[in-house]
Amino acid sequence: APFTALLEGEGEAVSVLRGADVQPLLEDGGRYRNYPVFAFDEKKLFETYRIVILPGGCLEAQPHLPGTEEYITLFRGAVEISVCGEWYALRAGDSMRFRADAPHAYRNLAEQEAELSMLIYYNA
Numbered sequence: 001a002p003f004t005a006l007l008e009g010e011g012e013a014v015s016v017l018r019g020a021d022v023q024p025l026l027e028d029g030g031r032y033r034n035y036p037v038f039a040f041d042e043k044k045l046f047e048t049y050r051i052v053i054l055p056g057g058c059l060e061a062q063p064h065l066p067g068t069e070e071y072i073t074l075f076r077g078a079v080e081i082s083v084c085g086e087w088y089a090l091r092a093g094d095s096m097r098f099r100a101d102a103p104h105a106y107r108n109l110a111e112q113e114a115e116l117s118m119l120i121y122y123n124a
Helices: 003-008
Strands: 025-027 032-038 046-053 058-061 071-075 078-083 086-089 095-099 105-106 114-121
Touching: 046 105, 071 078, 071 086, 078 095, 078 114, 086 095
Parallel strands: none
Antiparallel strands: 025 032, 032 046, 046 114, 058 105, 071 095, 071 114, 078 086, 078 105
């Protein structure tokens, strides 16, 4: 089924989104790749992404709306995440939650790709 059909199927008990069908949003010359998974839904107040950061890739994110939180789980590689200028190192298997209504950034200083899951929760 096409991607849009899955998103429109609000009443469906199950929807499957194939990774190969998702076009990434590219940042940092293609070294930061953001694959939208489940788009924002006003009834659920969150959206999810799969992020792949190539070696040397980085992104400085603008603060989100007040009260917004991000939930990160790193599945592969190593990344550093900055919140208000303080850097936190994550390794595969690590997770992190932070207030995303402040300046934050991501970088991969390792020599291998990093892959993580990102959930953005809008605490309206």
